[in-house]
Amino acid sequence: MRIRFAVTTAIVAGAGVLSACTANRSEQDARRDYQRSVADYEYCVAANQMSTCESERRIMKAKKRVLSATMQRLSR
DSSP states (O other): OHHHHHHHHHHHHHHHHHHHHHHHHHHHHHHHHHHHHHHHHHHHHHHSOGGGGHHHHHHHHHHHHHHHHHHHHHHO
């Protein structure tokens, strides 16, 4: 009985650690995606007229929403 309890405890603890790592990785991915989209938009604006960069601006705003949602989910 003690062995079963110890194994169950180890599994639950391991799952908690993996969950925290996944959440942290998700935040890092969202932040990296947003930063990349900002750089793409700034490059487009520098190289072209602003009106030609509408798709980059929309992508940047969408990535910002994803990052914000990820940060809110992790702060709960």
